[in-house]
Amino acid sequence: MAQAPPPANTGQKSSNPQQKRPSTLAPMRTTRFWVMLAILFAVNLLVGQLLLGVGQSPTVTISYNTFLTQVSDGNVSSITSTGESITGVAKKPVADSSSTSTTSTKFQTQRPAFATDDLETMLQQHNVVINAKDPNPPTPLWLSLLFSFGPAIAFVLLFLYLSRRAAAAGAGGILGSFGQSRARLYDAERPAVTFDDVAGIDEVKADLQEVVDFLRDPKKYQRLGGTMPKGVLLIGAPGTGKTLLARAVAGEAKVPFFSVAASEFVEAIVGVGASRVRDLFAKARAAAPAIIFIDELDAIGRSRAAALRIGGNDEQEQTLNQILTEMDGFDSREGVIVLAATNRADVLDPALLRPGRFDRRVQVQPPDRRGRAAILRIHTRNIPLAPDVDLDQVAGQTPGLVGADLRNLANEAALGAARSGAANVTMKDFLDAIEKTLLGAERKLMLSDIDRERIAYHESGHALLGLLVPGADPVKKVTIIPRGQALGVTLQSPIDDRFNYGEDYMRARMVGALGGRAAEHLVYGVVTTGAENDLQQVTRIAHEMVARWGMSPKVGPLNYTADGDGSVFQQRPYSEATAQLIDDEVRRIAEECLADAEKLLTEHRSQLDALAHSLLKNDSLDEAEILKVTGIKPAAAPAAPAAPVTQTSAAR
Ligand code: ADP
Ligand code: MG
Ligand code: ZN
Numbered sequence: 001m002a003q004a005p006p007p008a009n010t011g012q013k014s015s016n017p018q019q020k021r022p023s024t025l026a027p028m029r030t031t032r033f034w035v036m037l038a039i040l041f042a043v044n045l046l047v048g049q050l051l052l053g054v055g056q057s058p059t060v061t062i063s064y065n066t067f068l069t070q071v072s073d074g075n076v077s078s079i080t081s082t083g084e085s086i087t088g089v090a091k092k093p094v095a096d097s098s099s100t101s102t103t104s105t106k107f108q109t110q111r112p113a114f115a116t117d118d119l120e121t122m123l124q125q126h127n128v129v130i131n132a133k134d135p136n137p138p139t140p141l142w143l144s145l146l147f148s149f150g151p152a153i154a155f156v157l158l159f160l161y162l163s164r165r166a167a168a169a170g171a172g173g174i175l176g177s178f179g180q181s182r183a184r185l186y187d188a189e190r191p192a193v194t195f196d197d198v199a200g201i202d203e204v205k206a207d208l209q210e211v212v213d214f215l216r217d218p219k220k221y222q223r224l225g226g227t228m229p230k231g232v233l234l235i236g237a238p239g240t241g242k243t244l245l246a247r248a249v250a251g252e253a254k255v256p257f258f259s260v261a262a263s264e265f266v267e268a269i270v271g272v273g274a275s276r277v278r279d280l281f282a283k284a285r286a287a288a289p290a291i292i293f294i295d296e297l298d299a300i301g302r303s304r305a306a307a308l309r310i311g312g313n314d315e316q317e318q319t320l321n322q323i324l325t326e327m328d329g330f331d332s333r334e335g336v337i338v339l340a341a342t343n344r345a346d347v348l349d350p351a352l353l354r355p356g357r358f359d360r361r362v363q364v365q366p367p368d369r370r371g372r373a374a375i376l377r378i379h380t381r382n383i384p385l386a387p388d389v390d391l392d393q394v395a396g397q398t399p400g401l402v403g404a405d406l407r408n409l410a411n412e413a414a415l416g417a418a419r420s421g422a423a424n425v426t427m428k429d430f431l432d433a434i435e436k437t438l439l440g441a442e443r444k445l446m447l448s449d450i451d452r453e454r455i456a457y458h459e460s461g462h463a464l465l466g467l468l469v470p471g472a473d474p475v476k477k478v479t480i481i482p483r484g485q486a487l488g489v490t491l492q493s494p495i496d497d498r499f500n501y502g503e504d505y506m507r508a509r510m511v512g513a514l515g516g517r518a519a520e521h522l523v524y525g526v527v528t529t530g531a532e533n534d535l536q537q538v539t540r541i542a543h544e545m546v547a548r549w550g551m552s553p554k555v556g557p558l559n560y561t562a563d564g565d566g567s568v569f570q571q572r573p574y575s576e577a578t579a580q581l582i583d584d585e586v587r588r589i590a591e592e593c594l595a596d597a598e599k600l601l602t603e604h605r606s607q608l609d610a611l612a613h614s615l616l617k618n619d620s621l622d623e624a625e626i627l628k629v630t631g632i633k634p635a636a637a638p639a640a641p642a643a644p645v646t647q648t649s650a651a652r
Contacts, residue, residue, distance in 0.1 A: 036158075040154055058106070059106040060095065060108075061107070061109065066097060066109070067107070070094060072122070074126050076089070076126065077089050077128065077129065080131040081133070084113060085111070087108040089107075188257065190251075190256060191250050191251040193248045199374035199377070200367030201241060208249050211249055212253045215255045215290075216253050218333065227331075230332045230336075230338055231338040231339075231340065231360065232362060233339075233345065233353070233360070234246065234341040235361060236343060236366075237402060238402075239404030240367075240402045241404075244403070246259070253289070257291050258283060258292045259295065260293070260294055261294075261296050262295065262296045263299040265277070273316075274319050277322040278322060278326065281326040285336055289336065290337075291339055292337070293339045293340070294339070294340040297340040297348065298342045324352070345361070366401075366402045367403065369392075372395035372398055373394075375406045376406050377391055379406060379407045380410050384425065385425055386427065398434060409437050414429075417429045435477070439477075439491060440485065440489075442481055442482070442483050443482040443483060443484070445487075447482075452616060453616060458519055458520055461515035461608065462512055462513070463611060464519075465518075466492050467630065467632050468600050471504045471508045473494045474494075476491045476492065477620065478491070478621050478626060479620035506545055510538050510593040511600070513534040513541075515601065522598060522601050522605070542589045543586050545589060546585045547559070547560040547582050552585040552589070560574050607630045607631065614629045
């Protein structure tokens with residue numbers, strides 16, 4: 001079995017923190033930078049020219065024959081040979097062999113390697129001065145120095161220049177910018193959302209209305225001598241609308257909204273988070289009345305004592321301390337209110353919750369049926385709905401879904417209608433969207449006949465027990481089309497929201513969850529890996545029954561669950577003997593449920609076969625078809641209320 005899919009958190013994100021920063025280079029500085037580059041370039045060229053010897057009086061190139069002729073004519077006064085190449089000085093100018101118009105007394109030529117003439121004797125005969133150079137002369141010291149250190153020196157110069165500029169530019173510069181550059185992100189935002197865009201959590205809105213009134217007119221409140229809370233902590237499951245609410249408060253009060261996600265503070269460089277916090281508060285106070293919103297506070301606000309910290313959490317701690325300091329350092333009379341959101345209030349550092357800090361806490365609950373309908377209405381404002389759409393009915397079929405899920409649902413329905421080219425969104429689009437949201441998208445997967453049959457029996461086991469066990473949630477659908485992570489799904493959906501669980505109901509769920517495994521065992525005599533999810537559920541429920549809800553007579557009416565953040569270093573709040581007892585009781589309950597499941601399925605083997613065969617033929621069956629195939633009468637609505645759970649069973 002799997003819980004309803006985790007609500008997708010697709011909130012309207014607060015202002016994107018990665019806004020583009022305008023260039024910090026002032027025009028003057030830019031020019032200087034380019035001049036500097038140009039000079040470097042010129043120096044480079046000059047060195048090159050020197051090395052090539054350009055700029056001396058021209059040397060003509062002559063062919064080797066011409067050279068020999070010039071020697072025998074007695075026109076050559078001296079030569080210098082470097083390996084096979086010869087440069088020389090003539091008495092009268094000689095013409096270049098390629099362009100006869102260029103003449104010079106300086107010439108150069110190349111002696112072919114295969115030449116066998118006795119050049120030396122010939123030169124001697126014509127009284128030519130003979131010099132020779134090492135063909136691989138050692139590079140002069142200054143040159144090799146320039147070559148090896150030149151680039152490095154250039155870099156050092158460039159770096160010095162840049163860092164000087166950075167220092168001059170101060171906070172805006174490249175190197176000095178870490179702590180503060182993001183500060184410009186704390187530009188006030190003025191959200192357009194209001195309380196009209198939030199539904200289903202009216203109590204919370206009422207709580208926050210006071211904050212809105214205060215921000216609208218801080219003076220009015222001061223006059224009466226009361227002080228506003230500095231910090232309000234919104235606590236609630238993901239997707240319940242905490243971020244939305246915070247923005248709506250700012251929107252209602254028409255004040256600037258400075259928002260930051262605490263996870264943004266968690267950065268590699270120690271000290272950055274703290275300086276950002278300082279900056280954030282400074283900016284907001286300057287803009288008062290204003291709201292500071294710290295999202296996902298638990299990212300840095302985790303209790304410092306609870307867990308043994310591994311690795312560098314200095315940054316986290318410093319940031320947290322800075323938040324505490326800042327919150328102590330101002331007075332709410334300034335007109336700044338800090339809102340924060342978390343879904344883990346239990347792990348927050350107690351220091352955050354002290355009076356004068358986040359001393360006002362507001363629980364944001366998942367919406368009930370009416371709330372869900374209201375949320376759906378908000379998110380279908382801009383969707384053309386067909387007359388048959390009944391949002392109250394949609395709300396009735398979606399217990400457990402939160403605001404973000406419902407927004408997704410409306411969107412999914414609209415997309416589905418658009419895909420089929422319809423002019424408006426019909427009830428069927430909504431039902432399809434519910435199925436997709438609750439069961440996951442269908443998946444193409446080639447399964448062998450043996451596998452399909454096994455999955456059909458597994459799901460039939462879940463479904464049949466869902467029908468047979470009193471108090472279980474009604475079975476809405478069973479399918480062996482792979483969806484999401486699951487190979488098959490049985491969807492059981494409570495008739496309405498349930499807020500209290502009875503022991504019977506917990507047992508019914510466990511029996512149902514074990515139905516897949518029991519059916520496989522009954523039919524094939526073996527068990528498969530397909531029941532992994534189911535067993536996880538069973539283990540969890542059984543453990544909670546024993547250790548949390550006091551449903552085991554042997555363990556007694558005690559709650560042995562430890563608070564804290566589930567750290568491995570946490571100590572168990574009970575003895576070894578109790579641990580053993582808990583384990584034994586958990587095991588007993590699970591085994592009793594499995595025995596029940598196997599007994600019921602054995603007794604109803606023919607219905608199990610019928611359901612499995614029908615599934616193999618039809619892939620999916622809805623509630624009416626399941627009842628028809630099994631011949632079971634629809635159960636009377638369960639008397640006792642129970643869980644806001646949408647349970648799907650999945651064979652994997
Ligand atoms: P949280 O911060 O609690 O995780 P968000 O505020 O980010 O949830 O909610 C995500 C989106 O879901 C919102 O932007 C909004 O569109 C929708 N939503 C959530 N709760 C509600 C609600 N109570 N009313 C209307 N829309 C909601
Ligand atoms: Mg949020
Ligand atoms: Zn299963």
